[in-house]
Amino acid sequence: MGDRTTIYDIAKRLNITAATVSRALSNNSKISKKTRELVFKTAEEMNYRQNKLALALKSGKSNNVGVIVPRIDRNIFSAVIRGIEENLHSEGYQVIICQSHDDEKLEIENIDALINAQVDGIIMSLTLETSEKNKAIKRIVKKGIPLIFFDRKKDIEGVSTVTINDFEGGYKATQHLIDQGCKEIAHLAGDFAIEIYEDRYKGYREALSDNGIEFREEFLIHTSSKVEDGQKATRALLKLKERPDAIFSASDFVALGAIQELRAQGIKIPQDFCVVGFSNEPFTKFMELSMSTIDQSPRDMGKIAANVFLEQVTNNDNVKIQKKVVLAPELLIRDSSSRLPIK
């Protein structure tokens, strides 16, 4: 930490000006890629450590990137953050994280805190409440700070998005249940105000329809993403005159509640009832009766979101980049829905 290499030392070694070194180190595209790489390599060899605050003051860059998620203790979010960090740390960026707790007011305060902390970009997954009209989000765009939504997104002019194909996830989960011989498939859905939940539901509907199975209104129950909600919804489903024989849940936690309730009522899984969740939370694998679920490749989602940020921030021209990346979901077939041998 106590090293004293300066940009002047690097400039001398390479026989270029200190200004060029400085620009190269802040990844200015006016400097050729070759020179930038040479400067970075030399800086590393000489153990050069940027005075980041000075750099931030000079270049307006802090080398911090802000990430806002509803909560850090859900696998989808912590794994996306891991992916973001992996691709940003190697580029000299630090990642600072805020939680919105699904509260739009708190989310606005998160945004203000990050803007005040001079972040170079913001990568976020929205609260259930966030509207397209959110002024804090507009403010980020107006300030020209690169902004990327992942998972829970809204379509807003100037904002890039990275999501998985949730429709396909819902379709795959439902088709799998039908393949296992299930005919009366209920769906525990999230809040349709959020696109991903509506898309999962649409996939479910389409799979039913493609297989000539009629959709039954009473088999659709909206829940939060809490375990207890899964228990409650399942109790309600089991009280119906015509009971379902399978549940596709838009949340692993809700699916866990469903499995608990089914077992409490002595219903055999997967023989008499199949369950598929969504998200591939780590506990789904640890359960003695492991849970089938949809993997969202969150780490890849984070890496791609980081790359979209890097593209935007290194793009010094006045070209506006707005990207829309959609990843394919993966169905993981486990005990809770495995009546047939896995192919």
Added chain:
Amino acid sequence: MGDRTTIYDIAKRLNITAATVSRALSNNSKISKKTRELVFKTAEEMNYRQNKLALALKSGKSNNVGVIVPRIDRNIFSAVIRGIEENLHSEGYQVIICQSHDDEKLEIENIDALINAQVDGIIMSLTLETSEKNKAIKRIVKKGIPLIFFDRKKDIEGVSTVTINDFEGGYKATQHLIDQGCKEIAHLAGDFAIEIYEDRYKGYREALSDNGIEFREEFLIHTSSKVEDGQKATRALLKLKERPDAIFSASDFVALGAIQELRAQGIKIPQDFCVVGFSNEPFTKFMELSMSTIDQSPRDMGKIAANVFLEQVTNNDNVKIQKKVVLAPELLIRDSSSRLPIK
């Protein structure tokens, strides 16, 4: 967001100067507590919203507090952060989080990022590698930024700490296993470079000794906190000529691996083998055979850490506060060690 109340409006209403309002809002102790409270209340009534950046520039305060944890996807850390947020949000602070991934170099970069982001304080849990000599930590102290360690701490001059009594946790877990009739108790331990793991082990040793049970070297295995490590260590224990009949693990994840391995080998829990973990990770409750564990009251730990910060930051006098708060752990007796009816 579009409100336009200024400090001048508040000053006019209260018939005091704008400077007094400004000082009161930045919690300057030169203003009487009564006046500060009155100003806060009036500001709230009038829907006053501080321009935080301007405030930060004027007062040197950003109203951001940084939190550094090894990783966000462990219950102890996410729950502590929740507690910190609960007590800081209400005081107008935002919490920004960094992950060190148990890498001291990354931790130093986290610290630099937070200092550059002008945080008013840092609350952190150290990496396994962090030494007392860490210069970045010294830098925080030197700059007079309030610094609080929780859970994984080192004793450093000027740094407050909030921990649970890990010795007592280890003692309680071991005593409980002895009470269940276990006589050959193995311990899966963390890295003793970190005090909390050494303390848990010392509690285990003391409980054995107090009950006249001899400690056996081969019953102590060091592991990381991964599930697979618990499986591996348990396999090793079960190969011993004299096998243990219980495991006290310093980590829930490792205990989970132990339970998986015991079941794979057809050993009945708790009849033939008892297991107790540490941390009360949410999955321990969800397992069909729920896991006994030690709860660390992480939410309270976070709240107390936040309060220690608030005490330090509102203390404008030159008195140095260094606090050491130790919470009591709670033993949660569940299926994995319940041979006897719970009292």
